[in-house]
Amino acid sequence: MKQVKTFAEYMNDETRVxxxxxxxxxxxxxxxxxxxxxxxxxxxxxxxxxxLSGVKQPAIARLESMRSTPQIDTLxxxxxPLGYTISIVPLSSENKAAGQ
Amino acid sequence: MKQVKTFAEYMNDETRVxxxxxxxxxxxxxxxxxxxxxxxxxxxxxxxxxxLSGVKQPAIARLESMRSTPQIDTLxxxxxPLGYTISIVPLSSENKAAGQ
DNA sequence: ACTGTCAATAACAAATGTGTTATCATATTG
DNA sequence: CAATATGATAACACATTTGTTATTGACAGT
Numbered sequence: 001m002k003q004v005k006t007f008a009e010y011m012n013d014e015t016r017v018x019x020x021x022x023x024x025x026x027x028x029x030x031x032x033x034x035x036x037x038x039x040x041x042x043x044x045x046x047x048x049x050x051x052l053s054g055v056k057q058p059a060i061a062r063l064e065s066m067r068s069t070p071q072i073d074t075l076x077x078x079x080x081p082l083g084y085t086i087s088i089v090p091l092s093s094e095n096k097a098a099g100q
Numbered sequence: 101m102k103q104v105k106t107f108a109e110y111m112n113d114e115t116r117v118x119x120x121x122x123x124x125x126x127x128x129x130x131x132x133x134x135x136x137x138x139x140x141x142x143x144x145x146x147x148x149x150x151x152l153s154g155v156k157q158p159a160i161a162r163l164e165s166m167r168s169t170p171q172i173d174t175l176x177x178x179x180x181p182l183g184y185t186i187s188i189v190p191l192s193s194e195n196k197a198a199g200q
Numbered sequence: 201a202c203t204g205t206c207a208a209t210a211a212c213a214a215a216t217g218t219g220t221t222a223t224c225a226t227a228t229t230g
Numbered sequence: 231c232a233a234t235a236t237g238a239t240a241a242c243a244c245a246t247t248t249g250t251t252a253t254t255g256a257c258a259g260t
Contacts, residue, residue, distance in 0.1 A: 019180060020153070020154070020173075020176040020177040020179075020180040021176075023176045023179075023180055023185050024172060024173060024176040027172070027176070027185070027186060027187070027188075028172075030187070030188055031188055034188055045235075045236065045237085046236080046237060046238095047235085047236080047237095053120070054120075055218080055219095056218070056219055056220075057237085057238095058218085058219080058220085058221090058238085058239075058240090059217080059218055059219075060237095061237060061238055061239075062217085062218090062238090062239085064237085064238095065237085065238070065239090067238095067239090068216075068217060068218085069171070069172050069173060069216085069217080070172065070217080070218095071169070071171055071172070071216090071217060071218080071246080071247085072124060072127070072128075072169050072170065072171070072172065072175070073120075073124055073169065073246095074217075074218075075172070076120040076121075076123045076124045076127070077120040079120075079123075079188070079191075080119060080120040080123060080191070083190060083191045083192070084188050084189065084190055084191055085123050085127075085188075085189060085190075085191050086127065086186050086187065086188050086189065087127070087130070087186065087187060087189050088127075088130055088131055088134055088179065088184050088185075088186050089184065089185060089186065089187050090183060090184055090185075091179075091180070091183045091184055091185050092183070145205075145206065145207085146206080146207065146208095147205085147206080147207095155248080155249095156248070156249055156250075157207085157208095158208085158209075158210095158248085158249080158250085158251095159247080159248055159249075160207095161207060161208055161209075162208090162209085162247085162248090164207085164208095165207090165208070165209090167208095167209090168246075168247060168248085169246080169247080170247080170248095171216080171217085171246090171247060171248080173216095174247080174248075
């Protein structure tokens with residue numbers, strides 16, 4: 001009953017039902033890695049990056065130690081002076097991390 | 101004194117100081133577009149996507165009408181059943197939006 | 201008309217991230 | 231030792247998003 005046609009397919013396709021958490025964790029690991037690497041590569045301290053990005057040092061420290069998940073605004077503010085941004089990509093092409 | 105060497109350069113390099121807001125807006129436009137397109141392409145209603153993603157329908161509606169900026173957790177939850185994810189890319193390769 | 205589904209929206213509580221200010225332990229340097 | 235800079239962290243107020251519940255107007259099917 002019920003007009004659950006194509007919907008049922010998605011509900012039964014377990015490969016799509018809940019791996020969002022895994023995605024998020026992978027993303028955060030990638031994020032933290034690139035953040036720290038880029039920051040140190042540029043010889044910036046957390047306080048200096050705080051000035052450049054407009055995000056306070058405690059917030060940066062919390063992110064780098066994975067004690068919080070950044071909001072999108074914060075993410076762009078921090079990534080920008082580090083030379084990164086984020087973009088939306090199809091899952092099929094499985095995060096092509098090694099950019100460039 | 102003071103080890104503020106390369107730091108001064110960044111502070112003076114205005115091209116890097118504050119375009120984060122622009123980045124965020126571009127990202128959100130890209131996001132909303134792909135979200136709605138992918139959802140409708142799969143014939144999913146907001147309620148169905150809510151069930152698939154674990155994000156409630158009002159939250160999805162708020163995002164699609166740009167009344168709120170999603171948190172990263174929410175972003176992954178919604179993008180995942182739609183076949184997308186987000187990744188960190190160098191700014192140099194200027195958001196290669198036209199995916200696919 | 202009635203029913204059902206849709207997206208949009210309202211209002212409030214709950215959760216989480218951030219700003220702010222200050223401190224801490226650890227290195228490093230004079 | 232004293233001074234400085236670093237990253238980590240605490241505590242609180244504040245801002246924003248999300249959950250929850252319910253409603254609305256539009257539209258389609260019966």
